[in-house]
Amino acid sequence: MKKTKQKNTIKTITDQINKSIVVMSGKGGVGKSTVAANIAMQLSNEKNKVGLMDCDIHGPSIPKIIGAKQKPTQNKKTINPIETETGIKTISIGSLQPETDEPVIWRGPLKMKAIEQFFTDVNWGKLDYLIFDLPPGTGDEPLTIAQILPNPDGTVIVTTPQEVALQTIRKSVKFAEKVNLPIIGLIENMSGFKCPNCQETTNIFGSGGGKKLALELEIPFLGKIPLDPEIMESGEQGNPIVNNKKSKTSKQFQKITDQIKNKIK
Template sequence: MASEGESNNLAGVRHIILVLSGKGGVGKSTISTEIALALRHVGKKVGILDVDLCGPSIPRMLNVHNKDVHQCEGGWVPVFVDQEKSISLMSIGFLLEHPDDAVVWRGPKKNALIKQFVSDVAWGELDFLIVDTPPGTSDEHITTVDALRPFHPMGAVLVTTPQAVSIGDVRRELTFCKKMGLPIIGIVENMSGFVCPHCTECTNIFSKGGGEELARHAGVPFLGCVPLDPNLAQSLEVGKDFLQEFPKSSTYASIISIAQQILDKAANSSS
């Protein structure tokens, strides 16, 4: 059973999505950020919970890394990304005294903060809460899933890159989701080709199709491919909304398609 505080703070959240991968460096934070922005573009109110405690990069990606969190009667107030308060964010990055401080914590302290993030952040009314997780299938992931379980997460989006080594790690993440009873929304293949900023042609600098093949083999949806795009990378570096800046790019179409499938899945789960 959820505690009273947890019920109050997550009662207004309609759908919870975890972004997972068994491997680091595949772009989970990028996919989390762009899904949030895409959902905002269609009028949804979105929260992002960044539980990647040792690598909190989303505050910088959304250009709010210099903001502070505040306390209210219900707990921590998340940082709002825009004036409309359509995207809110909670991250350990806001709690560090200096941005370059390393989080040198043992598992129990990390797990305690994750539980506190779930119970003590006053999210208010949200259509979606996106949870960006660290790599792997360890204590932090078990704690996150267990803490959110009473609120019936919609499921997990698994992120991979085309290479076989990444596919193998994500295959283990599929096993983790199965053991934890976490539904799988689908698989995203990130860094799938390279979009030339001059001619916009997409070239497969890695292998291609591994994510789609993994989804087919596992019997889960394949949500799509997101190519390496210098404009996307630059937008994340300076905290700009790539989808607003480059609506004609093929990467824009890929991200919007992924978000639409998530919306469709959410609509079906609510009906």
Template sequence: MSDHENCDSCGVSSCGARDRKPQENDEQFQARQRLERNLCQIDNKILVMSGKGGVGKSTTALNLALALAKEGKAVGLLDVDLHGPSLPTMLGMADQRPHATEEGIIPLEFQGLRVMSIGFLLEQSDQAMIMRGPMKHGAIQQFLADVVWGPLDVLVIDCPPGTGDEPLSAAQLLGRGADTVIVTTPQDVALVDVEKSISFSRQLNINILGIIENMAGFVCPHCEEVTDLFGRGGGEKLADKTQVPFLGRIPLDPRMVVAGDSGKPFILDHPDTEAAKALQHVAQTAIEKMENAA
């Protein structure tokens, strides 16, 4: 993990955070330094994206983060879905709140995972977040700059569907050191929209770590037989078409739905299932790709 603690002690003379930019006031300069100081301590940043809703992206992001932690990595998980944050419910932590110190906001912890979501800051879980673009950018900047993430091997960022304000702000704030993981389901109607996330990544010069094909076959909880409800191979076909790495298939297990609703993440509650093993394999593949790129 990176060992840079603050901008004053950093020995990298070329770091852009050391000097004030033209037209930058004191507040803007200090905010940028806080952001750079935090990001400097995080070795890898993964934006989990999908051009389409309903593909199980948040479930995949959460279980991927936990799978990375099971591989011995120090992992943070940031939910930037500002209008529909689901992490608090999926972790069973909807009633917990982070606290602030002089250093910043201390993220909550779950099984060693450092987590933050705007859902932890709402007075009521059904409270609507009414925000325009600039407010969203400011909120995401605060999550990255003012949360005390500390040294991390990986920060997983769960983005809302599409290529709008939230993933754009996160990508711009993270800079070129970020990667994207694209989540899709096998059927063509999903692939058409998901391909836009690949285009998004390329237009912003973000490295694409790979594609995950989620809901790739239904696993019967009684006999373990797999039925391809949504077809098969669409994610791998898209990876071949776009020349993007294919990270693996995650089968659809009904226990995953129950796990998300009950606040007991699937990969921890059902570690011996085919879906959990597939998630762990995806995490191992992602680690190999990040280490090879370092």
């Protein structure tokens, strides 16, 4: 009975969400949250109704990256997501916890419950896009999302160019296939650094490995994002780089977002 009720709730919510995009990677620190936040911001700048769910329970970073400083308010049984100035609705364990340095020490079932509640107990309302920012790997969090979402539109996989990152991507791709999560494509982040003084590009983590791997695995390659100090700074300031219309990197994110939109149309 309880399960049926939950199924109905999930159906009511998913009926209101037009497209769902899961951002993941086999590895930490490759720029998943940065990519998720910039895609969300770009879609929102194009006047879409966008939600961004931070599924990283141990290292939530979305509130900081998109400048969502408030706390979510609560109704009787539901939570209102935070809304950024640009209208992105977002929820994160980082916004719900008191500001301490205490880590969240939760085992699988608790994390799964939290993520489930982020879906069922949050007033998302009608959304054109709901984006899920996942922690690295193929553990409880991605599994929960895969189990909850009846028909996810797909996953965007983020990698950096070097082999230690690329080898984890094979696992992410296999995972997506196993849980019937369509693969929208692969993004190569931190791909080359253009020196602002001499204009020469140095491939700090290598370059081109993402495209090669996408070809090998027969998944679409969505594009490269360079190492750009402005990405890091904009993340620190809570104002994703796509908001800077003059930035070249911003244009890369726009192109990638266009491709994602087209692939899940």
